Amino acid sequence: MKKEQIIDIIGEAPDHYVKDAKEYKKKRRIPRWSKWMGSIAAVLAIALLVTNMPGIPLTVSAHAISEASESRKMERPENGSDSEMFDEWRTQLDARKELVETAQTPIAGFAGLVSDDVLSGVDGTNRVWSPINAYIALAMTAELTDGETQAQILDVLGVSDAAELRKRVSAVWEEIYEDNGKEISVLANSLWLDKDVEYVQEKMDSIAYDYYASVYQGDLGSEKTNKAMTNWMRNQTGGLLKDRTLKCQLEPKDQVLAIASTIYFQSQWADKFNASDNTHGMFHAVTGDEEATFMNKKEYHMNYYWGEDFGAVQMFLENGSYMWFILPDEGKTVDDVLASDEYMDMITQLSNNSEEESNRKWMKVNFSVPQFDVSASTDLKEALQAAGLTNLFELYGNDFSPSIIKANENDDPVYLDSINQDTRVKIDEKGVVAASYIELNFGAGAAMPPDEVIDFVLDRPFVFAITKSQIPLFVGTVNTP
Incomplete structure (x- = not known):
């Protein structure tokens, strides 16, 4: 076929x-x-x-x-x-x-x-x-x-x-x-x-x-x-x-x-983005800057997660499904994230020990994600x-x-x-x-995130995942939106 x-x-x-x-x-x-x-x-x-x-x-x-x-x-x-x-x-x-x-x-x-x-x-x-x-x-x-x-x-x-x-x-x-x-x-x-x-x-x-x-x-x-x-x-x-x-x-x-x-x-989305809050900016792709439309939530209360090479947030979809956004740290790449089991344990919530709890914090996040296809x-x-x-x-x-x-x-x-x-x-x-x-x-432990407000701007290559009942339905990378 x-x-x-x-x-x-x-x-x-x-x-x-x-x-x-x-x-x-x-x-x-x-x-x-x-x-x-x-x-x-x-x-x-x-x-x-x-x-x-x-x-x-x-x-x-x-x-x-x-x-x-x-x-x-x-x-x-x-x-x-x-x-x-x-x-x-x-x-x-x-x-x-x-x-x-x-x-x-x-x-x-x-x-x-x-x-x-x-x-x-x-x-x-x-x-x-x-x-x-x-x-x-x-x-x-x-x-x-x-x-x-x-x-x-x-x-x-x-x-x-x-x-x-x-x-x-x-x-x-x-x-x-x-x-x-x-x-x-x-x-x-x-x-x-x-x-x-x-x-x-x-x-x-x-x-x-x-x-x-x-x-x-x-x-x-x-x-x-x-x-x-x-x-x-x-x-x-x-x-x-x-x-x-x-x-x-x-x-x-x-x-x-x-x-x-x-x-x-x-x-x-359980809490939809407001189109009037959209902004236009540059996505810093490996091949050069590209203009993108960013969806934004200012000082949005959510869990911020971090690992050895990344920071991450999860957006709730209706009825309990999630979409995860995983941003490599400065100087790191999506390959560094993918090479570790840490991100998969996170999105499937398999790590429920005290160490994992120390890598999550409920805080205000200035969240910005590009519309992508x-x-x-x-x-x-x-x-x-x-x-x-x-x-x-x-x-x-x-x-x-x-x-x-x-x-x-x-x-x-x-x-x-x-x-x-x-x-x-x-x-x-x-x-x-x-x-x-x-x-x-x-045929036939990374550094701790800020205490109050953090900017989480997905303006460079990142990893995403869509999960339901802790089962990964889709996993992907956005190198260009």
Whole structure:
């Protein structure tokens, strides 16, 4: 799938979470396994929005092998509800919170490890990626592998076994899920099989349940199936990249399987900027000064954080999400920040000891941040290989499991040829807009801050992050606004 074509994934989205198409019956076939052949393409898309997009009808012409589970997240009972219902909600909430807490550290570790390679670069290039979608993409890939290949994936994702991973991903999905009028935050996943692929129904049902993923089957690469995938993706994502979109098409050659995953998030600043307070000034980029529009808050009460090489603040989004702004100290660069785990521990709030408390102070901040619209295309292959994920990219020697699905009787092996992500993040006075997709192609103590008021002016390269429930959704660098 070409990058220009896959960008069409980020099409138009409905106001509300759209249910997948009805399941079509598929006759099960019990395969006699041999080696895999061909290639698998997996595409994931993310949309972070602040305005509702007009809905379009969802039409998926491919056969639905297994339908995505409805959200199992129980909403808080209304006042006056019976105590039994409230107890049930509390029990589920506590169990989910416990699982999410176990997932936060490995997700943060994965995000920090890969971000250093993906985002480093002191130049005029902006860089941004989505750790959570890459994490879920690899988790679903682990379901299709076994042996050493699966072990490597689990190790990179920071878990000991696949059963534990799927429980954590389910809990994270439910924790991120929100649709309450103030915020929309919905993950959606789908697995697409070529028409000639044989599969084990029980495994497809498990993927549908654990990953909230619909499983479809069609003629991958055909106009009909390409349109079906495009319709599904457009109904799950926003239109931030619509000016760059082309018709989404899988190449008919060698396509065996595709994965599409989205996150739709809509929120605004809890305390919006006033456009009348905007100023024009210079952003001191490495490549030279550039004029920018700065949004300002004077003597704004907020927590100021600092680390060995940076200072940072967090802006609240509605319903408890955050956007972090991390400014390297004078004489330091974004690479110095990214090279340390300190900033990731901070944005995921994993350090709650007394030392961390001493690096945070509630104070008045003269806060100034440029409006920016940054985008980046990133090849994650080298970063993941550096993290220890090597077998997956090898033509021979990986362990795609024939006990799950089977292409045909040929001996051509399957391997991951590339894993590419395209992301855009934009902020203005009202809030944040961002969109991203990820494409996997398988061939077959620093000094104390001032006591009273501090100026925090982001007029030179900085790091930013968007988090929800202490999960990093986006991490990026602004080298030029």
